[in-house]
Amino acid sequence: MINVESEILSSLRIDVLMQSAREYLEQSTQSSRWMIEYPALKNYSLSDYLENDAINVRKKTESLFHDDTLKLDGIELGSTSSVSINKNNEEFLNSLRLQEEDFVVSLERTDFEDGYNNSILDFVEKNISQNRYTTFLWLYGVYTRHRDDDRIITGLLRIIESKTTVADIDTFFPLVELGLKNPNPMCQEAAIMTIETWRDKQCLKLLESSNISSPLIQRYANVVVLELKKELV
Amino acid sequence: METKMTIRGVRGTIFMPQVKPNVDVIKELGEAFPDWIPSIENPDLNIRDKIVSPSGQWMLIAPDNNERIVFTPQKVDYLSFSHAEYSLDEMNKRMQRCKEAFLKLIAITKYSVTRIAFAPAFVINIKEKEYNQWIASIFSRSQFKVAELVETNFTQTFYVEEKIGDRKIVMNYISKLETERYVQNVEGINQIVPIYTIEFDINTRTNEALVFNKEEIEIFCSEAPRYGESFLNFYLMQ
Structure with a gap:
């Protein structure tokens, strides 16, 4: 397993990085309102993956802005009107896109283990809690922009498996379908895991008709098919 | 008023x-x-x-x-x-x-339902002079129920804790006052006629972890007109 933290730590000077992280957080919280509104923006930085001190800095900054005010320049966050919701989504999506490069680098280096959270899952979780729809829309976009990179696709499928429910099937079904068609066994395994989580009839049909390249993954697929047939058919 | x-x-x-x-x-x-x-x-x-x-x-x-x-x-x-x-x-x-x-x-x-809202919009049938006086009076009111006025992009916003079923939920009480102007033919003369509107958006705050069950949605829909009336009374009181 690749240890992301130690790998990055060994390649960077931590003191310089921490200083710049502090400056960044101070500037962002003082000068820009939207940084306050979207804690994920200031939470997600490379320093998060480095050491606990970064988390302390974050906590200190957050405590100054404990009241999650609804005001955002030009955007009406508290309103449930479609216009406000769309504007809010647009801003949120832009903020996620700004972090996409760092996210993809981290995703490539992260190993997912069953039942364990990691910084990538925490990051996605945090954004889902703020804006589920837009976070999913962005994840879909990340997928389409990196569809040739098996590690990214596998990572994204693991996120989908871990953070979505069958209610999100309409959004992510094409991704699972493509994951199963991908010749990489890792991608196929992640897609099957998602199907196992969703437990849906359409997914069962899809899995039954899929060609799995690895015998080991095929065995796993057979177990899932049997289980779902018992439950759904 | x-x-x-x-x-x-x-x-x-x-x-x-x-x-x-x-x-x-x-x-x-x-x-x-x-x-x-x-x-x-x-x-x-x-x-x-x-x-x-x-x-x-x-x-x-x-x-x-x-x-x-x-x-x-x-x-x-x-x-x-x-x-x-x-x-x-x-x-x-x-x-x-x-x-x-x-x-x-x-x-x-x-x-799962993660947020519920009730948003009525009204037209206030009032003369321009009275409207201006009324507007001046409402901005001096900074407390609704037990909540203090919060500064937002809306006309006024209050965070009020309401009981929905067995749970106490913080709700946004948001109001937006606007004037629309139309050219209308009044007694044979084209005139600019103002229409004063007041819109409310009474909603539970964004929290994906908060899921409302069927009973709570039923209670919210039944209680919503009363939430609206209390907010309206806040504006219409002398």
Whole structure:
């Protein structure tokens, strides 16, 4: 397993990085309102993956802005009107896109283990809690922009498996379908895991008709098919 | 302030994953809303599992065009447009329809509802001079129920804790006052006529971890007209 933290730590000077992280957080919280509104923006930085001190800095900054005010320049966050919701989504999506490069680098280096959270899952979780729809829309976009990179696709499928429910099937079904068609066994395994989580009839049909390249993954697929047939058919 | 209010429209909203248009949903909703017409705004189509479905929002429209249920990617809106003089009974009647639609939808989809809202809009029938005096008076009021005024982009916002079922939920009470101006022919002369509107958006705050069950949605829809009335009284009191 690749240890992301130690790998990055060994390649960077931590003191310089921490200083710049502090400056960044101070500037962002003082000068820009939207940084306050979207804690994920200031939470997600490379320093998060480095050491606990970064988390302390974050906590200190957050405590100054404990009241999650609804005001955002030009955007009406508290309103449930479609216009406000769309504007809010647009801003949120832009903020996620700004972090996409760092996210993809981290995703490539992260190993997912069953039942364990990691910084990538925490990051996605945090954004889902703020804006589920837009976070999913962005994840879909990340997928389409990196569809040739098996590690990214596998990572994204693991996120989908871990953070979505069958209610999100309409959004992510094409991704699972493509994951199963991908010749990489890792991608196929992640897609099957998602199907196992969703437990849906359409997914069962899809899995039954899929060609799995690895015998080991095929065995796993057979177990899932049997289980779902018992439950759904 | 002694004035007549006209209801311009009422919106009830629940936040849930998008309900895709399919025959079963339309048929089941059709039991409560017979002869409503499904309508698709976005002609882009998705194909999944050999089924073609439109992307983006779609809606069910009442035959008289005064009511709609709009299914957007994040929320479902029940809209009632018909104008009538404001009364609690009138609001109750509309929210009863809204409740019916939401409960039916939850029963069909089993989706989790993470946010609920009630947003009425009114026209204030008042003279310009009185309106200006009234506006001046409302900005001096900074406390609604036990909540203090919060500075936002809206006219006024209060965070008020309300009891929905067994739970205490912090709700946004948001108001927006606007003046629309139209050119109208009054006694043979074209004149600019102002129309004063007040819109409320009373909603639970964004929290994906907070899921509302069927009973809580039922309670919210039943109580919503009263929330609206208390907020309206806050503005109309002397």
